[in-house]
Amino acid sequence: MTDSNTTACACEGQCNAAVWNELDEFIASHERGRNSLIQVLHKAQELFGYLPPDVHQHVADQLGLPVSEVLGVVTFYHYFSMQPRGRHTINVCMGTACYVRGAKKVLEALQEKLGIKMGETTPDRRFSITTQRCFGACGLAPVIMVNSDVHGRVTANKLTGILNQYE
Amino acid sequence: MKKAFRAQVLLCAGGACISSGTESVRDAFQRELGEQQLNEEVGLITTGCMGMCEVGPIVVIYPEGVFYQKVKSEDVAEIVKEHLLKGRVVQRLFYKKPSTQELVQAMNEIDFFRLQEKIALRNCGNIDPEDIREYIAAGGYEALGKALTNMAPPQVVEQITVSGLRGRGGAGFPTGIKWRATADQPGKPKYVVCNADEGDPGAFMDRSLLEGDPHSLIEAMTICGYAVGANQGFVYVRAEYPLAIQRLEKALTQAREMGLLGKNLFSSGFDFNIEIRMGAGAFVCGEETALMHSIEGRRGEPRPKPPFPAVKGLFDRPTVLNNVETFANVPYIVLNGGMAYARLGTEKSKGTKVFALAGDVNNTGLVEVPMGMPLGTIVYDLGGGIPNGKKFKAVQIGGPSGGCIPAAHLNTPVTYESLPQLGAIMGSGGLVVMNEDTCMVDLARYFLEFIAEESCGKCTPCRVGTRVMLELVNRICNGQGTMEDLERLEELAGVIQKSSLCGLGQTAPNPVLSTLRYFREEYIEHIKDHHCRAGVCQSIMHAPCSNACPASVNVPAYLAYAKEGNFEEALRVHLRNNPFPSICGRVCPQWCIDKCRRSDLEGPLAVRAVKRFMSDLRDDYSELYPAKVPANNRKVAVIGAGPAGLSCGYYLVLLGYDVTVFERREESGGLMRYAIPDYRLPRKILAKEISNLERLGLKIKTGVAVGRDISMADLRAQGFEAFFMSSGAGHEIMPKIPGVDLPGVYPGTAFLEQAARSQPMNVGRRRRSGICC
DSSP: OOHHHHHHSTTTTOOOHHHHHHHHHHHHTSOSSGGGHHHHHHHHHHHHSSOOHHHHHHHHHHHTOOHHHHHHHHHHOTTOOSSOOOSEEEEEEOSHHHHHTTHHHHHHHHHHHHTOOTTOBOTTSSEEEEEESOOSOGGGOSOEEETTEEEOSOOGGGHHHHHTTOO | OOOOOSEEEEEEOSHHHHHHTHHHHHHHHHHHHHHTTOTTTEEEEEESOOSOGGGOSOEEEETTTEEEOSOOHHHHHHIIIIIIIIOOOOGGGSEEOTTTOOEEOBGGGSHHHHTOOOSTTTTTTTSOTTOHHHHHHTTTTHHHHHHHHHOOHHHHHHHHHHHTOBOTTTTOOBHHHHHHHHHTSOSSOOEEEEEEOOOSTTOOHHHHHHHHOHHHHHHHHHHHHHHHTOOEEEEEEOTTOHHHHHHHHHHHHHHHHTTSSEEEETTTTEEEEEEEEEOOSOGGGGSHHHHHHHHTTSOOOOOOSSSOTTTSOGGGSOEEEEEHHHHHHHHHHHHHOHHHHHTSBOSSSBSEEEEEEEESOSSOEEEEEETTOBHHIIIIIISOOOGGGOOEEEEEESGGGSEEEEGGGTTOBOOTTHHHHTTOOOTTOEEEEEETTOOHHHHHHHHHHHHHHHOOSSSHIIIIIHHHHHHHHHHHHTTOOOHHHHHHHHHHHHHHHHHOSSHHHHHTTHHHHHHHHHHHHHHHIIIIIOOOTTSOOGGGOSOHHHHHOTTOOOHHHHHHHHHHTOHHHHHHHHHHHOSOHHHHHHHOOOHHHHTOGGGGTTOOOOHHHHHHHHHHTOSOOGGGSOOOOOOOOOEEEEEOOSHHHHHHHHHHHHTTOEEEEEESSSSSOTHHHHTSOTTTSOHHHHHHHHHHHHHHTOEEEESOOBTTTBOHHHHHHTTEEEEEEOOOOOOOOOOSSTTTTSTTOOOHHHHHHHHHTTOOOOOOSSOOOOOOO
């Protein structure tokens, strides 16, 4: 890994050989080839927080695929990110039920509060904002998910209280 | 062996209840049961989703089946001490009927549960999904045993065919035919794939099934494998459902440990295994060919059919692909026979369907009902109607491929056949209820944006067509649309439907077409009047209160001036749009406060009271009216001196016209004088605002009935060039009931007019009167 990659990484310099080894072990436990690509990318994103170009290259080499094919898959699926994420990812549900119950207002308030737009990360790397289509928690609409915690019946006023739970 | 308990506490650990605090409630129960030394007597079970997500966390205590809602950890000590120790139920945690506020004690007395018929969801909320023994105790894996030991594969397919089960993922393809087609293919391997990529926003039944009863899916897929000759299954789950994945993984491990998954099942020589594949957030992967591409590690793009998956599916091998809910019905059918299932539902839509109720409805959650239940029963009886006294507007059914159904069609039985006639589809069963605050144009925009983003880009009609449709609808939402845009939308919709490669594109125009079909007038209002009646479309709306005001008075501006104490300026703002601040300060129905944004905080502002106060400070508005345009000496006649005629006269005078208002009655004011009683609108207030108009230059001639005392031709001869007819919109329709012609029965406005004229009326001795206008 080059220095420039280290500084761009969300792990803030902690990513090291151990993480790469864990990825390689995961790859080794799976069938070599295209069939395992998406599972490997899930693992890589879990380990690195996002999927930078050197990870694409590494995965491509290990699975015996052209890097263009890896990139094609990474860019096709929303779940895979090529940008570093903050320590906490705030997912605003934009499913129909949440939309009808005011998700747009929640997203606007959140963007204003953190001073970043959807898809961006705060300069202190504390929060990233993303949107998703339906967490299947429609009974609690509108819903936001911070990391894997679901917060239901969110209003603009409740945001401060929710965000304070995450340092 | 599991112990026998004298009471069981079932705690809902569905996704929604967990976010509402199930875990702390469970901890509290463990602590309290321990403190009261009830561990040996009372069982505590965390179950999958019980369905009534709105009132979670839910606790149900058996044997009585007492239902407690919105339970907090603080409530647990009371439940344990009162209910479990002393046998006294805790009434304050009972469910309240939204319509009558009546308390309901037992779960099966609540309409939401009473009207359901649970087959797919039979175990959800009744067993601990993380314990295979509970599933087995509830009859689990019995169907698999029966199939493997007593039935030949074609017999299994036959029972599925007889049951009439159709694909619950959306398209409703007969499951039996699908299985037979795969079974008929020669060679091995074949595959069974479960589509758990529940992408339709507003649908969450697959999530609840995976979280609440994962073994039923494992059992069903294994039965399917046996029936079609496949030995390998894949479950394709959304990455957004981490809890579902976790519980399914646990269930798979337990099934393998028990020998219910793997080699030589039930000593039949049949092997079956299941693997989980995680999706990665692409809606199009709900389409079967795209889903299989994704399992193969490719971009999730669909391909043309045929060949169908039954012939050439996953890894180009014959494949059965069904969704979670479809599979969940299979064990019941195999165990009880296809006929048992087919007795429910309608002729062509058999069995039950799970619906996810969400949006503006009291009881959000999951319900499973027999096919053919009227939509209105689902929304009002199970769903408990619309919260906060708002009005029902439409139900969106079938997600981005579906459509909206307005109130007029609430009696429609929900079947695969009836919904397409209304421009919707069954889809996966997401039912999003919408009230009057939803803008139907904005909703169409929302779905188009969704589709345009989720289009995989492979075929042009979907990739480009939906973008162009989105641009057109965006223009309409922004008040820049034209009537031709509506035609263009419909034309383009037809092309996209006919020429797209897969189901996503072919159904993408549905939300636009169905809103155009039932709510065309809202599109026209956006285009012609630049008005969004729901107050949603920001760019053609100043503020929700002003948007709701029929006179479009700038409410935030005059409130801001009033706050500064500058009442003159506040009044000036008001007079720009409405010449009657003192009158409206008393009798306006104040639609503005229904939309007031402060309602989200502490309650709406007292807009009308502010208006009344600021206008009562002044008798003479002369200095505050907008500047008059120089006189143009053109004469306009206004017929009728009610609020409409006087307002019209006011605006025209400001524009420099010479306006005369003709009024048939002896005094001006219309209904303001002849319908509203003096105590609601004092006559001196009315006189003040009308005389202000006269001072401004409006001429009013009372006691002149145009058409009787003077003709339009006469007026034309006198030099009037234009006429405004405001003769009153009131027309009484008496109810068609016996006795309406009896003495003492008055139509509403006639009664009010007599009262306003202070004429003596016989209202009877007991003075019980009802006014119906």
